[in-house]
Amino acid sequence: MPTPMTRPHARLDAAFRTLAACCLLATALAPVCLAAKDWDIHTLGGREYVSDENVAKFYGFERFAKQGQDRIFHAPKKLIMTWKIGSESIYMNNIKFNLSFPVVENGGMAMLSTVDLAKLVDPVVRPSYIRKPIEFDTVVIDAGHGAHDTGAKGPFGREKDYTLDTSLRLAKALQARGFKTVMTRSEDIFLTLGQRVEIANRHKNAIFISIHYNSSGAAASNGIETYALAPQGTRSTNGGNPWSSPLTGNVRDAENIALATAVHAQVISDIKAVDRGIKRARFNVLRGVNKPGILFEGGFVTNPGEAKLINDPAHRERLAESIAEAVVRFKAAVGKR
Numbered sequence: 001m002p003t004p005m006t007r008p009h010a011r012l013d014a015a016f017r018t019l020a021a022c023c024l025l026a027t028a029l030a031p032v033c034l035a036a037k038d039w040d041i042h043t044l045g046g047r048e049y050v051s052d053e054n055v056a057k058f059y060g061f062e063r064f065a066k067q068g069q070d071r072i073f074h075a076p077k078k079l080i081m082t083w084k085i086g087s088e089s090i091y092m093n094n095i096k097f098n099l100s101f102p103v104v105e106n107g108g109m110a111m112l113s114t115v116d117l118a119k120l121v122d123p124v125v126r127p128s129y130i131r132k133p134i135e136f137d138t139v140v141i142d143a144g145h146g147a148h149d150t151g152a153k154g155p156f157g158r159e160k161d162y163t164l165d166t167s168l169r170l171a172k173a174l175q176a177r178g179f180k181t182v183m184t185r186s187e188d189i190f191l192t193l194g195q196r197v198e199i200a201n202r203h204k205n206a207i208f209i210s211i212h213y214n215s216s217g218a219a220a221s222n223g224i225e226t227y228a229l230a231p232q233g234t235r236s237t238n239g240g241n242p243w244s245s246p247l248t249g250n251v252r253d254a255e256n257i258a259l260a261t262a263v264h265a266q267v268i269s270d271i272k273a274v275d276r277g278i279k280r281a282r283f284n285v286l287r288g289v290n291k292p293g294i295l296f297e298g299g300f301v302t303n304p305g306e307a308k309l310i311n312d313p314a315h316r317e318r319l320a321e322s323i324a325e326a327v328v329r330f331k332a333a334v335g336k337r
């Protein structure tokens, strides 16, 4: 399958729109691959970057505007991508993506790290370029927590019960769309994180979705966030040191971010929830999974408004339907070429 190196004037992927209601996915470009003639690599502070202009040209954005610190890439009817110099996040079709490294300024140009280019932008804008994507017919659904591990506690209920109910609904919604499903737990039992990974890895042609709800000491905290495993050598969105050693789950970096995008964008679009962004972490359940996997946080049980919603079975059903629809889009987007 061609890489950006061998397709110098590749356009945005038609699968971009397929990935989700408003978004997209491609391949884990090794940084060395980006050193091809199409990419003008700048080394700043020991890290490799590409410029805004280079990105606009490579992907064939019809319009590219610089407005102060902002950069706006425009492909009519397909994609608007915005960067801001100094920011640790970018937006694609209004969906927030947390970067591994901030956008920096160099000689009037906004610069994106090659890690974020290869592990985020490329898989999202060109999902069909992902190399050897998994051919899956099964979704392993992981209902977070269980038994004495109650997870977050809200005014109306406990996370472990909400995750199980949402997961059972998701299984039905996926089965209705022709997928097989496997539950790490389908009752109120305790499983270690290792056992969840072990169950996921037992199934070959599968993807992995872990369902959680959020909590915070600040009652105002709200919104949806979706996690993909942090790439090798990068830090987690919520802090910590970068890890230099690769993890099992890093084999699926491109599909991980694509799946996260599909699910996150679909839910934000359907539920109109606050977008906390697609984030990076090294959660135990994501580290060891040898298939595309994400961890989805479906809102805060500690926020008065969201607690009420999460406690409503109709809302959990909408969430399940939305995630199932995203799985259909993910499959279509990565398998397009």
Ligand SMILES: [Zn+2]
Pocket (backbone or CB within 6 Å): 144, 145, 151, 152, 159, 212, 213
């Ligand atoms: Zn949880």
